[in-house]
C-alpha cells in the first residue's frame with residue numbers, strides 16, 4: 001500500500017480535475033434528457049453514464065492502493081467516498097447497460113403518463129391532474145383521476161421494477177453491501193438508523209392521529225359518511241393530493257375558525273399576476289437578505305422554470321442540478337402559480353444554495369451532511385416565508401390576526417403540510433427496504449404497500465386493488481429510484497434548524513411565528529453549516545448548528561403544541577383507525 005501522503009494528495013488533485021470533466025459531461029447529458037425526453041437523448045444519457053461509471057471504477061481501484069490509516073479524517077473520508085461508487089461497481093457491461101435502460105424507461109413511463117377522460121382529452125400529472133386534485137370536490141371525478149393515474153403509471157412498470165431490484169442488488173453486492181437499502185442507509189453513518197427513525201415516528205404518531213381524526217370528520221361533512229369505511233381509514237383520493245401526502249389544498253374546508261382571512265395564498269398569487277420567474281426571484285431575495293449566496297447568472301440563464309409549451313415531453317417533477325464544474329447550477333421545475341409551488345421553489349433553491357456554499361470543496365465532499373440535510377435547507381427558509389407576518393410583508397396576506405383563533409388557523413395550514421406528510425415520508429422506504437432485503441416478493445409488492453398505507457397513514461384504497469397493480473410506481477421517487485426517508489428526516493430536523501436560526505437572530509416569541517428574513521446572524525449560522533458539505537459526519541454539523549448532535553422531534557412538537565391542544569379538545573375519543581385495510585364487499 002502507498003503510504004506517502006504527498007502522493008495521496010496529488011492523487012486526489014488529479015481525481016478532482018478528471019472527475020469534474022467526466023461528471024459534468026454526464027450530467028449535461030442527463031439534463032438534455034430530463035428537459036427533452038426522446039429515445040436519442042435517453043441513449044446518449046445511458047452511454048455517457050456507462051462511461052463515467054467506468055472512469056469511477058478505475059479511480060476506485062487506484063484509490064484502494066493507498067494506506068488510509070496514515071491519513072487525517074477528511075482525507076480518509078474522501079478516499080472512502082471515491083471507493084464507494086454504488087451501482088457503478090457493476091463490471092458486467094450487459095447488466096450495467098440493462099440497469100440504466102430499465103431506470104430510464106421507468107422514468108419515461110412516469111413522466112409521459114397521461115389520464116384520458118371522456119372526450120378524448122388526456123391529462124398529464126402537471127399541471128392538470130395536480131390542479132384537479134387541488135380544486136375538485138367531486139368524488140367520482142377524483143376517483144377516476146386517482147385510478148387512471150395508477151393505471152397509466154405504476155401498473156405499466158411492475159415487471160421493470162422487479163428486474164431493477166435484482167440488478168441493483170447485484171451491483172451493490174460487488175461492494176459488499178447487503179442490498180440497495182443497506183447502501184442507502186449507510187449515508188446516515190449509524191447502524192441504528194432504522195431504529196432512530198422508528199422512534200421519531202412513534203413520538204410524532206399521536207399528533208398525526210389527531211390531525212387525521214379532525215380531517216376525517218371534516219371530509220365526512222363534505223362527502224357523506226357513506227363514502228368512508230367502518231375501519232376509520234380515509235379513502236386515498238379525498239385528501240387534495242394524488243398521493244395524500246400533504247393536505248394543504250383542503251385548508252379552506254378545514255379552517256377551524258371561519259371568518260378569518262384564508263391561509264391559502266394561491267388566489268392572491270394569481271390575482272397579482274405572479275409568474276414562475278417572480279417566485280424564484282422572491283426566494284433568491286430571501287437568501288440574499290440572510291447575507292447568503294444569491295443565484296448566479298448561469299442559474300437564471302440555464303434553468304427550466306416552467307413547463308415548455310412547444311410540445312416537448314419533459315420530467316416535470318422538480319429537481320436541482322449541480323454540474324460539478326463550480327459554474328453551472330440549475331433548477332428544473334414545471335412551476336405552477338400555487339402556494340404549494342411557492343414552497344417547492346424554496347425547496348429547490350435550498351438545494352442550489354447548498355451547491356453554492358460547498359462548491360469550493362473537493363468533488364467527493366460536495367454533498368449534504370446527510371441526505372436529510374439537503375432536503376431541509378429550502379424548507380427551513382420556507383418556515384419563515386409562510387408566517388403571516390412574512391406573507392403580509394410581501395403583500396400576499398392582507399391582515400394578520402394575532403388572536404388565538406387566527407393562530408390556530410395558521411397552525412392548521414402548516415400542519416396540513418408538515419404533520420400530514422410524516423407517515424408518508426416514513427412508509428415509502430419501509431416498503432422499499434423490505435423489497436430490497438427480499439422480505440417482500442413481487443407478488444406481495446402491492447399488498448405490502450397498502451398494508452403500510454393503511455397502518456401508518458390511515459389511508460385506504462378507494463377501489464379494490466389487484467396484484468397487477470403497482471401503486472408504489474405511481475409516486476415519482478420509486479421509478480426515479482430516489483430514496484425517500486431523507487424527507488422524513490428533513491421534516492424533523494428542519495424544525496431543529498428553524499429553532500437554531502430563530503435563537504441566533506435573537507427572536508424570543510413562539511417558534512411558529514418566527515421569520516428570520518433580513519437577519520444575517522441567522523444567515524451565518526446556516527451558511528457555516530452548509531459550507532461543511534459532507535466533509536464531516538452529520539452529527540458534527542448538527543452539533544455546530546443546534547448545540548446537539550442528534551435528530552430531535554421536540555422543536556417540531558413545540559411548534560405545533562397550540563394546535564395539538566385544539567385538536568385533542570375537538571376530537572375527544574373519536575380518533576384512530578384499524579391497522580388493517582378495510583375489505584371490499586364483493587358485489588354479489
Ligand SMILES: O=C(CCC(O)(O)[C@H](Cc1ccccc1)NC(=O)c1ccccc1)N[C@@H](Cc1ccccc1)C(=O)O
Pocket residue numbers: 245246317318319320321343347348351374375379480482487
Ligand atoms: O421530491 C421532492 C422535491 C424534489 C427534490 O428536490 O427533492 C429532488 C428529487 C430528485 C429528482 C431527480 C433526481 C433525484 C432527486 N431532489 C433534488 O433535486 C436533489 C436532491 C439532493 C441533492 C441535489 C438535488 N419532494 C418530495 C417530498 C416533499 C418535500 C418538501 C415538501 C413537500 C414534499 C415530494 O414531492 O414527494
Ligand SMILES: [Zn+2]
Pocket residue numbers: 347351374375
Ligand atoms: Zn429536494
